[in-house]
Amino acid sequence: MSIEIVPLGDSAISISFDNEINESTHHQINHFSQNLRRLKIDGVIECVPTYTSITIFYDPIKIRYSQLEKMVYSLMELAVNSIPLNPIVYRIPVYYGGKTGPDLPIVAAYHNISEQEVISIHSNKEYLVHMIGFVPGFPYLGGLNKIISTPRLEKPRAKIAAGSVGIGGDQTGIYPAEVPSGWRIIGITPLTLFDIENVKPSLLSAGNYVTFFPVGYEEFLAIKERSELKKYEVMTYKKGEQIT
Amino acid sequence: MRTPIFKVMKSGLQTTVQDLGRYGFREFGVSPSGAMDSYSLQMGNLLVGNDLGEAALEAPFIGPVLMALHDVSIAICGGNLTPKINGQEVPLWKSIVIKKGQILSFGELKEGVRTYISIAGGIDVPFVLNSKSTYITGKFGGFEGRALKEGDILFGNPFTRRNRFLQTQLIPKYTNKLTVRVIVGPHTRKFTTAGLKTFLNEEYSITSQSNRMGHQLTGPKIEHSSTADIISDAIPLGGIQVPASGQPIILMAEHQTTGGYSRIGTVISVDIPLLAQAQPGTKVRFKEISLQNAQDLLIDSRNRLKSLYRLTR
Numbered sequence: 001m002s003i004e005i006v007p008l009g010d011s012a013i014s015i016s017f018d019n020e021i022n023e024s025t026h027h028q029i030n031h032f033s034q035n036l037r038r039l040k041i042d043g044v045i046e047c048v049p050t051y052t053s054i055t056i057f058y059d060p061i062k063i064r065y066s067q068l069e070k071m072v073y074s075l076m077e078l079a080v081n082s083i084p085l086n087p088i089v090y091r092i093p094v095y096y097g098g099k100t101g102p103d104l105p106i107v108a109a110y111h112n113i114s115e116q117e118v119i120s121i122h123s124n125k126e127y128l129v130h131m132i133g134f135v136p137g138f139p140y141l142g143g144l145n146k147i148i149s150t151p152r153l154e155k156p157r158a159k160i161a162a163g164s165v166g167i168g169g170d171q172t173g174i175y176p177a178e179v180p181s182g183w184r185i186i187g188i189t190p191l192t193l194f195d196i197e198n199v200k201p202s203l204l205s206a207g208n209y210v211t212f213f214p215v216g217y218e219e220f221l222a223i224k225e226r227s228e229l230k231k232y233e234v235m236t237y238k239k240g241e242q243i244t
Numbered sequence: 245m246r247t248p249i250f251k252v253m254k255s256g257l258q259t260t261v262q263d264l265g266r267y268g269f270r271e272f273g274v275s276p277s278g279a280m281d282s283y284s285l286q287m288g289n290l291l292v293g294n295d296l297g298e299a300a301l302e303a304p305f306i307g308p309v310l311m312a313l314h315d316v317s318i319a320i321c322g323g324n325l326t327p328k329i330n331g332q333e334v335p336l337w338k339s340i341v342i343k344k345g346q347i348l349s350f351g352e353l354k355e356g357v358r359t360y361i362s363i364a365g366g367i368d369v370p371f372v373l374n375s376k377s378t379y380i381t382g383k384f385g386g387f388e389g390r391a392l393k394e395g396d397i398l399f400g401n402p403f404t405r406r407n408r409f410l411q412t413q414l415i416p417k418y419t420n421k422l423t424v425r426v427i428v429g430p431h432t433r434k435f436t437t438a439g440l441k442t443f444l445n446e447e448y449s450i451t452s453q454s455n456r457m458g459h460q461l462t463g464p465k466i467e468h469s470s471t472a473d474i475i476s477d478a479i480p481l482g483g484i485q486v487p488a489s490g491q492p493i494i495l496m497a498e499h500q501t502t503g504g505y506s507r508i509g510t511v512i513s514v515d516i517p518l519l520a521q522a523q524p525g526t527k528v529r530f531k532e533i534s535l536q537n538a539q540d541l542l543i544d545s546r547n548r549l550k551s552l553y554r555l556t557r
Contacts (some may be wrong), residue, residue: 006430009510012480014430048271048478049517050502055478057270060539061546133476133502136273136382142474151530177383194272196372202272220298 137194156182190224256308286360324354371430435501439467467492482511
């Protein structure tokens with residue numbers, strides 16, 4: 001593994017930790033970003049952790065590339081032994097199948113298993129949020145069980161509903177907004193993943209985990225209503241802690 | 245005091261409220277957005293006596309028709325869409341007073357692409373995630389998260405002031421041939437030596453597939469060394485993506501925050517405004533520049549703006 005530090009134009013620096021996606025690289029990036037944020041370096045505008053790298057956007061009037069690069073090197077040393085991150089696992093309710101999960105039967109048929117098995121495999125897992133991107137609040141989740149990985153549609157749908165939960169190849173994810181998508185849509189969550197009225201607009205952030213649990217249609221509607229009135233509190237637990 | 249300043253009689257092609265952009269939320273997938281041509285936006289604000297980062301209207305290709313509901317100083321900067329008040333042509337890069345009941349309209353596109361209408365006292369729209377910029381794909385910010393529509397009423401805190409104009413050397417010239425400077429990388433290894441050479445030596449043309457998210461260019465194919473794809477990473481403004489087609493895409497103000505195409509370079513910050521005003525068909529050449537020089541240029545330009553701003557206070 002080789003760490004690479006390069007400029008991205010005149011106002012950003014990219015630190016690449018590895019060239020393949022895995023959880024240990026992610027944890028390294030996560031440590032680095034926590035330490036960076038704690039330092040509150042004057043001139044650093046924001047940073048974006050992604051699969052194998054982190055990008056720092058900065059204002060060259062306040063800090064020049066060479067100065068920031070030096071700070072990055074010293075942070076790299078810190079990143080190895082830092083405090084535990086205590087990730088949070090968000091429990092996301094999903095109404096699987098039906099009109100809002102039209103590809104559930106297709107995914108089941110593709111693997112020659114029952115729809116119930118697809119649901120239980122999909123919901124029985126803690127997925128790491130590697131990064132947020134594409135559209136506001138969209139999580140790139142890692143850890144889909146290969147048993148249910150399914151190729152994308154040949155012809156993407158022009159629009160899928162906000163909240164749609166899908167499988168695209170080896171990935172799974174939740175669409176926060178109505179967008180075009182070529183993923184297999186197996187269900188829908190009643191939760192709002194991105195809300196500009198919240199101090200923290202995105203429910204999820206890189207470094208945390210997501211787990212899905214199936215709900216029936218009635219419950220889906222009930223949660224949706226409460227969620228829209230901001231009266232639904234998303235269930236969470238600390239990673240590693242057993243839930244009952 | 246929140247006062248109605250303009251009524252939208254005709255929307256124009258895509259008239260949006262834009263300031264210098266939305267920062268701090270890229271890690272949640274939120275594009276910075278903001279004015280495509282930040283130079284014209286700031287000059288307009290300077291002329292009418294606003295803070296440099298106040299929001300203005302950005303109108304590409306076809307301007308809106310607006311009726312003034314209050315006397316107010318305005319400045320029109322950037323692309324020349326033939327601005328008129330009550331049918332009489334008015335100058336760009338100059339503050340002028342529009343009187344209550346007068347109509348601001350636009351005609352033929354003569355030069356550039358986007359015009360900026362800066363209004364003394366600014367535009368009163370809520371700050372959404374710290375910015376007044378419209379984020380079209382995110383459907384938030386600016387005026388109700390969308391481009392203006394007929395019948396909309398814009399509010400502000402209007403005032404009038406003595407007319408101001410700019411020295412000619414501060415007014416950019418828009419041409420149909422453009423050289424933009426780039427910092428090469430970060431995915432240099434994704435391209436062959438020949439591919440890099442093609443990129444830096446050949447001429448590309450801006451296609452009509454260009455919008456606030458990015459400019460699609462066409463020209464000699466840029467050769468990859470293997471696949472065109474990378475593990476998705478964060479994208480900067482001005483990043484130049486090269487998909488498998490070998491045809492570059494320059495990412496502009498409303499770019500996605502992350503992407504999976506290899507990037508051959510990044511257009512330097514001070515050259516983005518000219519690119520924002522480049523019409524489809526404009527010939528573009530890329531010239532390599534060092535990071536040091538690019539940052540010096542950016543610092544110089546920001547310092548010049550700041551000292552101009554101080555002069556007007």
